[in-house]
Amino acid sequence: MALQSSSLRLVERLFLTLSLVAVSAAPIPAPASPPPMQDPQDIALQSWRDHLQGIGWPQELRERWAPRFLGVLRESVANEHGGNTMTWDGSKPGLLSTVTLVLDANGKPVQRPVVQLADVLEAR
């Protein structure tokens, strides 16, 4: 039993040594420049296009109507991903039209955009 333990320890040292050699022999990369941050509104607009395509809208209509549904940036609040959660709102009385993006520090969506397009009845 003792002999076996010593043998294992010897193998581990050898593996560690080889690993360090390998690491030291590898080329050192130059520091990467951050990718250009995409305009969140463009992402939101594209989300609308994708949603409309998903419910059967032809391209011509998608291009024409997505900006109308997008509306304006209503809210942008910091989130736990180091970025912002942003909501664009094109709603009108009787129409719910919103898209919400959850972005990380680099402005990338960390989850699928949430698009809401619905007809609503309001209390008078």
Added chain:
Amino acid sequence: MATSMHRLGVGLAGVLALALAPSQARAQVNIVRVLGAGAPPATVAGGGNLTAIFNAAADWWEGTLVTSPYTVTITYQWGPLSGSTLGLHSLVSQGGSPNRETAGTITFDNDGTSSWFLDPTPCANTEFTTGPTLASANLGGGLMNTGRTYTGGTGSASGRTDLFSVCLHEIGHALGLSSANTSFVAEAGVDLSIDVTAPRPFPGAAIPTVSGAHLNLTSALMFPSIGTGLRHLPTDADALANAQVSQMTNIMTLTSCPGTLGGSPLTTTFANDNGGSSGGAVYFELECLASSGLTIPDIALNVGGAGGAAANFNLYLQMLSAPNTTDPIGFWGLPVATGAAASTLPAGTPTHFSVSPPLQLGPGCRVGVAIAGNFAHAYTNGSAAFQVYSTADLTLAACCATNSPFTAPVFSPRVVNTSISYNLGGVCPPVATCVAQGNGCVKEFTSFYEVLTATGMDLSGRRLSAINTGTLAAPSYDVTTVAAALQPIGSVGAAAALVLADDQVVAAGTLGLQVSSNCQIFNGPGGTPGFVPTPSIFLGGPCSYTSSWTDLNPAAPGSGQVFYEQNAGSGVAQITYNGVYGFGTTGANTVQFRINTVNGSFSITWGALATTNVRPWLVGFSPAAVSLDPGPTDISATPLIHTFAVDNPGLGLVCANRPAQGGAWNVTTTNIPANAFLHLRVLGLNRPGVPLGIIGFPPSCTQLASPDVIDIDVLPSPAPSSINWTPLPSIPAGFIGFEVNAQAVTLFGAPLFNLNSRASNGLKGRVGAL
């Protein structure tokens, strides 16, 4: 589980619908209902539940929209909705041609901010004290219903939002009015207006939209907000907006939940065994039994052929004061409505036509209806005149058909194959009427006849003698009947039994006569040995009919024979039906004809007759060529029947149009004798009915208009055969219901009133709006 339970219910309902109400089989909108997640909030009251209320709302919409089969799946659920939002509809998928929503989700707010009334009996409306309050507007296609509202909610309905109304509203989105529906965007996305087109009713209407896919009509169901303590039901505008967006063919605006009407639609049959020519017409009567009246927006008909083409019809009315008085070749005027179908279905299958404007009938209103289309009607031979079909609200009496509208020959009885869908609520159409009354004089006919049932046949043991006082080519008869026995067979010449199959005609002897198995003698070829004695055939030539026409079968085993004998020298023939069985029976009938082919005189003698014959008798004479119908004459009760060499319909007065307000009432005097020198236009408020024989007219002339206004035309020689005149040249508004009688009179020679004077039938005009 909820879904499968519901589908089971639909299945059972479908079976019942097929068995009990044929029109329910016209698959329209099928709303598949899926109960989603979520629980009702604590703010509900009333005792109802979402599933029952949602089902009632979905059923309502299914009964409202008329289309080819279309299915949409809706998931409905409770869920939190922000702010003052009560309900939300979102489109999940769409497709097909025309493009429609195929799946959607509806959510009702359960975040506690909305107070709901869950009606345990949503079809009863008993929690509301006022209503339905109707609103209407002319949006360009005529006055349209735009509001159907109950208010004054009591109990749990007071101060709460009616979930039934919200269900109806949200389902309305799923059927077309959706911001995510590309059909809606194409229709209203630019001009915010839904433009109604045919074949839907109210074509030309522009229904305004607002706030996405809502209607800018404050009383409409599809307005974007709703108050508390009230209930909105679908209106014409709501239904029509969806029908237009989703390209549905018609709407059925229900005034109560489906199944609570008295049996709409009224359906006769679609088992056609006959049909008319393209462009022909069918005729029937309708009587409204519903105390609220009713409105007919959809009539399904049986269209002959393989289907597939667009079709349309004109609908004409005669206002009737008594049942079974529709006159197919009488005056019908202009159509009061049209019907349109985008595509017909094969014969035997109902083709739905949207009726524009929808035909209204008030309580007790009775109308004759003629439908003349650009297609061939398929219909069913009737078994009796004016066969009746009824629901609790509406009665239909079938009449007849013609191959050309309002033109003889009339085929009767014929049962229109139809399914008439109606809503409750309506008034009698303000149709102006022009109705003929009484007879003109002096009518003269070349034919005479009587139709007698087998049990009502009263000529057994009698002889009808017709003595020709005219020529052989243009006979004129004096007809009498006396008690008499048959002459012996063989008393004219050598008798031979004719070989006659059922419903067959054979040429017999050398005198040009043809003998029918059905107790008819023709003076040449072309006679119809049909088994249904029919006056129009009898009067239609092309040979003369000497008839005791009924359905016999001398070829039946055991039946007596038909014997023919003649004397070529005198031109006399005798034909004896000697104990011939009625078709399908062993009842024996003995009838003997003796015809003088030289002078045209004839006699018919009846021996023993069966009372079991399946068809009536048609007894009489009609010369070759088409003859005017003199109407039946009771032969045994009339001492002397006189026929004439030429038909003369008497002085006539016919309607050229209806006396509608804002226009003129025009009529035409017809058949004016060439020797007349005065033509009197008589207009009166009353119809005296006084025999004019007392002042010198022929005895058959009657005064049918009081002489309140008389205009006189001095006629040239010879007189024109017809004169158009205008009893009412300009009818102002406000005279609807005003009645006036018109009659024409022609005079000849001196004294002023003599046996050459003529008086026409009367016309009663009743001023209306249409």
